[in-house]
Amino acid sequence: MNHKILGTIQKYSMLKQGDTVIAAVSGGADSVALLHFLSGPDLQIKIRACHLNHCLRGEESDRDERLVRTMCREYGIPLDVRRADVASLARQEKCSVELAARKERYRFFEELAQIHGAKIATAHTLSDLTETVLFHLARGTGLDGLCGIPPVRGCFIRPLLACTRPEIEAYCIAHDLAYVNDSTNALDDYTRNFIRHNVIPPFTEVNEGALRAVERMTTLIREDASFLYLCTQEQLAACRRGKGLDAALLRQAHPAMRSRMILALLKENGAEVSEQRVRQAEEVLSGRQGALCIGKNIRLAVRDGIFLAEAFRQAPVPQFRETRLLKKRLDGSRIRLPGGRLLSFSVFSAADYEIFKNNGDIDLKCALDYDMMENDIVVRSRRQGDRIRPAGRGCSKSLKKLYNELAVPDRDTRCVIADRGGVLFAEGAGADERAAMSSGSKTIVMVKITEGLEHDGGY
DSSP: OHHHHHHHHHHTTOOOTTOEEEEEOOSSHHHHHHHHHHTSGGGOOEEEEEEEEOOOSTHHHHHHHHHHHHHHHHHTOOEEEEEOOHHHHHHHHTSOHHHHHHHHHHHHHHHHHHHHTOEEEOOOOHHHHHHHHHHHHHHOOOHHHHTOSOSEETTEEOTTTTOOHHHHHHHHHHTTOOOOOOGGGGSSSSHHHHIIIIIHHHHHHHOTTHHHHHHHHHHHHHHHHHHHHHHHHHHHHHHEETTEEEHHHHHHSOHHHHHHHHHHHHHHTTOOOSHHHHHHHHHHHHTSSOSEEOSSSEEEEEETTEEEEEEOOOOOOOOOOOEEEEGGGOTTOEEEOGGGOEEEEEEEEHHHHHHHHHTTOOOGGGEEEGGGSOSEEEEEEOOTTOEEOBTTTOSOEEHHHHHHHHTOSSGGGSEEEEETTEEEEETTTEEBTTTBOOTTOSEEEEEEEESBTTBOOOO
């Protein structure tokens, strides 16, 4: 294993004599082996260690910290420890505990790297690399995702990336190294654990050398991705026109190169970088879509033959006054919405609904089941955390995500109709499945939004 670690360090020029290196040590086998290897005399580096106590497993988390402190004291290695209430951070940032823990670790690592002018060595292994590739593959990814974990990224280095988890454990036994096992690793609650326990075993049954095959694949893909990056930079230089890109040249570019140039332009302007944003940019570039807002203050547009991701100041959002209504008084109710639009409600029997439907006078998205609604109704703008289960889609989505998928403009002026059970109807998205009209509905509420009292153009 020593040969593999040294080979990885040399192949990717991770270390040179005199470097200060901080080993990120959790107390598990991988990080304990990493610290033991880096603290040897052959590398001629200055070694430190760090440990983040996530405070997620009570006494077990404290046990891990004690082991790391003991090991560093015995080795005479300086140690930085931080305790973080990751569960609270996850609630504050509205993300998974797994993601919150990762963010906090890397915040800690980057602070230490800056303070000590050091590189950070993490204990990612070939097993971790394979799990990461399969994770990205399951979610959908391009070349970058298939590259897995980069051996070197900024101040971060991964010397163990060619070693498997069984090899690491054998190394610990051979050197009589004590380490701890995280009890949560045995659970399938986290996606990576599920992949480790349920996907990797049959994967290696297909080919017992599957992990090595993944290593070879990621190495080749990283080389391809590096070459494409250089090509992209050349094409970007040729297409540059001020703050944008020559729209004609961009349209003529190969799709693989065009998408990379668009992503580069989005990243330069602080826009979200995703496949969806590239698709939206392609629509604007082709002329099938006019100028399109893709963020709070970023707009895609083609002006004078230049494709731009430009910053702009949004006009103040019209005041949206929240209005409460009683269910029994919905019929005939009218509410003025921002921009001079008018929201109106009509209540009638299912039999009358059929007549209207047959005459084509009805928008099915706007038909709600009166009997499924609570007594107190509120008309308001969307709120953070609003979710909707679009009728017939079989899944629940945040209203924000659904509006993104549907490219709904002026979202803060769109009305939401809700009761104590949640969203009943969202303008631009339609009815929630809970309240959508069905074959068993007896009384129907029609929601209609028009441009004003004198115009009855429908929703």
